[in-house]
Amino acid sequence: MIAAVLATIDSEETQYVLVGASRTNYSNSKELNMLTYKQAMKTVNQSEWLKAIKVEHDKMKKYNVFKIVHQNNMPKNKKMIDYTWAMKKKSNRVYLAHLAAQGFKQIDGQHYKKDNKAAPVICDMAIKIVLTLYVMCSNWYSRITDVEGAFLNGSFQKKNKKIYTPVPKGMKRLYPAWAVLVLLATIYGTTQAALQWYREMYLSLNYLQWNKSNINPCLWYKWMDRYLIVFLLWVDDCFVVGPKQLVLEESTRFRKVYDTTDEDESDKYVSCKLTQTKEYLKLTQPVKIRRLIDEFGYSGKKSLQTPVKPKSNLAFEAKDSLQANETEAKKYASVIGMLLHGAQNSRPDCINPMQECSGFMSNVKKACIDHYDYLCSYIIRTKERGYMIKPNKTNWYGM
Numbered sequence: 001m002i003a004a005v006l007a008t009i010d011s012e013e014t015q016y017v018l019v020g021a022s023r024t025n026y027s028n029s030k031e032l033n034m035l036t037y038k039q040a041m042k043t044v045n046q047s048e049w050l051k052a053i054k055v056e057h058d059k060m061k062k063y064n065v066f067k068i069v070h071q072n073n074m075p076k077n078k079k080m081i082d083y084t085w086a087m088k089k090k091s092n093r094v095y096l097a098h099l100a101a102q103g104f105k106q107i108d109g110q111h112y113k114k115d116n117k118a119a120p121v122i123c124d125m126a127i128k129i130v131l132t133l134y135v136m137c138s139n140w141y142s143r144i145t146d147v148e149g150a151f152l153n154g155s156f157q158k159k160n161k162k163i164y165t166p167v168p169k170g171m172k173r174l175y176p177a178w179a180v181l182v183l184l185a186t187i188y189g190t191t192q193a194a195l196q197w198y199r200e201m202y203l204s205l206n207y208l209q210w211n212k213s214n215i216n217p218c219l220w221y222k223w224m225d226r227y228l229i230v231f232l233l234w235v236d237d238c239f240v241v242g243p244k245q246l247v248l249e250e251s252t253r254f255r256k257v258y259d260t261t262d263e264d265e266s267d268k269y270v271s272c273k274l275t276q277t278k279e280y281l282k283l284t285q286p287v288k289i290r291r292l293i294d295e296f297g298y299s300g301k302k303s304l305q306t307p308v309k310p311k312s313n314l315a316f317e318a319k320d321s322l323q324a325n326e327t328e329a330k331k332y333a334s335v336i337g338m339l340l341h342g343a344q345n346s347r348p349d350c351i352n353p354m355q356e357c358s359g360f361m362s363n364v365k366k367a368c369i370d371h372y373d374y375l376c377s378y379i380i381r382t383k384e385r386g387y388m389i390k391p392n393k394t395n396w397y398g399m
Contacts, residue, residue, distance in 0.1 A: 037085035052097035100189030119194035141244035150236035152198030154186035284386035300380025322365035
């Protein structure tokens with residue numbers, strides 16, 4: 001699975017902040033952070049990153065992502081769109097190199113239409129409802145199916161508006177010096193990539209006779225032999241739940257349409273670790289806790305009972321507070337961005353203070369630092385807490 005990433009594009013020195021991952025097979029969470037191509041080539045693992053680039057290049061060829069043209073045949077005054085590398089070591093110690101186009105350089109009206117680029121996403125409530133049914137049905141089984149090179153299956157609607165790119169760094173030795181590339185597929189990073197991938201999936205699931213929900217565009221379902229089976233699409237992750245035999249049969253049919261990496265019964269989803277018993281399902285995000293400890297220096301040694309200081313009010317305290325310096329503001333933005341995702345999926349007890357802190361992302365005050373320091377210490381202190389799904393009835397059979 002491609003972990004969700006917050007990115008601030010700054011030419012070659014793109015900064016990435018990891019907000020996904022759920023396994024714990026690493027010694028320090030810093031190992032899981034995204035690297036640029038330049039940063040990866042400076043590490044002791046350069047040979048592993050080069051192998052990962054080769055794997056990515058082979059994938060591009062397999063899916064016919066671009067074609068080679070001579071630079072002299074490129075239209076005059078035509079601006080090329082560059083690439084950015086996102087290099088990541090996964091928590092299972094696999095090295096990944098993902099190539100993404102700098103889609104912010106695409107031109108509205110030429111390469112895409114601004115009112116035709118947003119892709120639907122599965123809503124939190126739909127996920128929680130399906131997970132509740134999963135706990136209620138003792139005969140249900142879950143499976144994550146990761147479509148290989150998901151966005152590479154999408155295609156441009158405006159095929160006559162060509163997008164030219166240089167040969168990416170790390171791949172130059174594989175091409176002649178005169179080579180320029182023309183994009184044929186909506187590679188990661190292109191403005192319309194997510195929408196075109198959704199359209200591709202819509203057609204495929206319709207072909208496989210899934211019924212799309214009238215309420216949520218990323219939820220499909222089937223009734224098979226009187227039993228319900230549900231399909232959730234979260235970006236490029238496919239989460240399927242239902243009676244085990246039916247889930248396995250549908251996974252086999254799906255693999256006839258796409259190359260996939262099927263994982264066993266799901267112990268993670270939406271970057272959360274899933275811990276299940278017969279009575280409940282708990283969602284936690286241990287990687288975020290480790291990041292607070294490893295990268296931001298929090299210990300959780302303070303004995304705190306609430307996520308906010310009693311009788312405190314950030315909006316009031318920030319009025320007369322001094323401005324935070326640039327380093328403090330940068331750290332604040334990184335931590336708050338990461339924790340907002342965490343609060344939404346696994347720590348509902350921290351949603352209100354997180355939303356309050358997020359209101360100062362563009363104007364960080366010293367008072368904000370005090371509040372989020374307190375919140376981070378509380379989260380580490382209560383790291384065993386999570387989003388608990390515990391329905392009263394756990395003997396429904398999905399019929």
